[in-house]
Structure formats: structure tokens, C-alpha cells
Amino acid sequence: MKTISRREALKLSGIGILGAAAMPLSANVGNTGIAAGKKVVVVGAHPDDPETGCGGTMILYAAAGYEVVSAYLTRGEAGIRGKSYDEAAAIRTQEAMNACKIMNARPAFIGQIDGNCEITPQRYTEMYDFLKKESPDIVITHWPIDRHRDHRICSVLVYDAWIKLSRSFELYYFEVESGEQTQNFAPTDFVDISAVAEKKHAACFAHVSQNIEKVYAEYHTHMEKFRGMQANCKFAEGFVKHHQSLMSI
Numbered sequence: 187m188k189t190i191s192r193r194e195a196l197k198l199s200g201i202g203i204l205g206a207a208a209m210p211l212s213a214n215v216g217n218t219g220i221a222a223g224k225k226v227v228v229v230g231a232h233p234d235d236p237e238t239g240c241g242g243t244m245i246l247y248a249a250a251g252y253e254v255v256s257a258y259l260t261r262g263e264a265g266i267r268g269k270s271y272d273e274a275a276a277i278r279t280q281e282a283m284n285a286c287k288i289m290n291a292r293p294a295f296i297g298q299i300d301g302n303c304e305i306t307p308q309r310y311t312e313m314y315d316f317l318k319k320e321s322p323d324i325v326i327t328h329w330p331i332d333r334h335r336d337h338r339i340c341s342v343l344v345y346d347a348w349i350k351l352s353r354s355f356e357l358y359y360f361e362v363e364s365g366e367q368t369q370n371f372a373p374t375d376f377v378d379i380s381a382v383a384e385k386k387h388a389a390c391f392a393h394v395s396q397n398i399e400k401v402y403a404e405y406h407t408h409m410e411k412f413r414g415m416q417a418n419c420k421f422a423e424g425f426v427k428h429h430q431s432l433m434s435i
């Protein structure tokens with residue numbers, strides 16, 4: 187298994203693009219000295235959303251000593267044609283676990299149903315309870331303007347929990363299949379994932395049931411190259427940081 191060196195991680199600290207007073211996401215990634223006991227939670231709607239949206243950043247955080255949690259709102263129950271919800275959930279749960287193993291992340295499943303995600307008082311409480319228990323330093327989730335209803339719902343639930351938890355963690359948004367799914371997304375922060383791009387791809391491609399190599403080539407390959415062009419590196423992931431996030435961690 188290839189991990190990045192501290193030197194490689196520290197190199198990342200130069201690419202953050204945000205207001206002068208704020209700590210850019212990439213600076214957090216690079217600052218290995220503050221990693222002990224720190225936690226990043228990525229909340230995606232379906233197995234493969236955290237991996238494709240910010241798998242490279244997750245790998246870098248894990249290599250820098252952070253605890254990384256890959257949380258899935260659903261188990262992808264509706265995502266395999268010809269399979270029952272239970273069968274698909276079992277297959278996609280295993281794929282998510284395989285991907286997490288590659289990323290050195292811990293999987294967590296929140297319990298909604300793919301294609302039928304809900305925003306109700308109970309679901310707000312469920313997300314609040316989940317994030318309160320995890321007590322993260324940084325949370326990264328879907329951007330709210332997205333063609334997929336489950337992605338939008340995921341984003342709104344996390345945002346609500348963030349407010350109710352007194353903005354106790356930094357809140358960032360990732361993009362997936364930009365143009366097709368995520369829309370109107372203009373990153374404030376970039377993370378250079380060039381050193382771990384291969385490993386990120388291996389984590390994404392663990393989702394064998396999703397024909398993901400084809401989808402990846404159509405969208406995410408272009409996205410990570412374009413974000414790399416913007417950040418002046420080979421491959422990057424782009425993020426929007428909520429302006430009211432903590433100034434630093």
C-alpha cells in the first residue's frame with residue numbers, strides 16, 4: 187500500500203484558495219502536526235458518492251493521521267437493476283466497505299433508503315444524533331444544488347445538523363458528476379490529489395455493481411483534471427467552504 191510522506195502532505199498546504207483569515211481545507215490536510223485526535227466525516231447519499239466526490243482528500247487526511255469516516259445516508263438499495271432492495275443493499279454495502287479499506291476510512295450507514303430519502307423531523311434528529319456522536323472537526327457533504335433528490339436531501343440534513351450543533355465543525359461541500367448532478371458549483375478550496383489519484387480510483391472502482399469505470403471516465407476524470415488546472419497541479423478535488431465555518435481547527 188502506498189501512503190504519502192509527510193513531505194508530500196505538507197506540499198499540499200500551498201493550494202488553499204479562500205479568504206485570508208480562513209484556514210483552507212488543503213492546509214488542514216497538510217498540517218500533520220494537528221492531526222492527532224482529529225476527525226473528518228464525509229456524508230454522501232449513496233455508496234460511491236464520498237469516494238468519487240472526495241476520495242483523494244479522504245486518503246490524504248487518513249495518511250496525515252486523521253480519523254476518516256465515510257458515511258452513507260443509504261445503502262444504494264435502488265441501484266442494481268434486477269436485484270431486490272435487500273440484495274442490492276448487501277452488495278453495495280460490501281463494495282463500500284471494500285472502498286473504505288482502500289481509503290483507510292471507517293464506513294458508517296445512516297439508515298435511509300436509496301431513491302426514497304426523506305426530510306422529516308425524525309430524519310433531522312437522526313442526522314443530528316449521528317454527527318453529535320461522531321463529533322467531527324470537519325464535515326464534507328453534497329452541494330445542495332444537485333439533480334439527484336437524495337443528494338439534495340443529504341446536504342440539507344447535514345446543514346441543519348451543523349446549525350443545531352452550533353457550527354462546531356468546519357463544513358465543506360463536494361461535487362459529483364458536475365453538470366449532470368452537481369450544478370452551479372464554484373470551488374473555494376482545492377486539494378492536490380495527484381499523489382493519491384491511483385488509490386482514489388481503486389476505491390471508486392470498488393463499486394463494481396455501478397459500472398463506475400465508465401461513469402468515472404465521463405465525469406470525474408475530466409473534473410479532477412480541470413480542478414487540477416485551476417489549482418496548478420495535475421489532479422485536484424474542488425470544495426466549497428461554508429463562510430461561517432470555524433476560522434481554523
Ligand SMILES: [Zn+2]
Pocket residue numbers: 231232235334337
Ligand atoms: Zn449518489
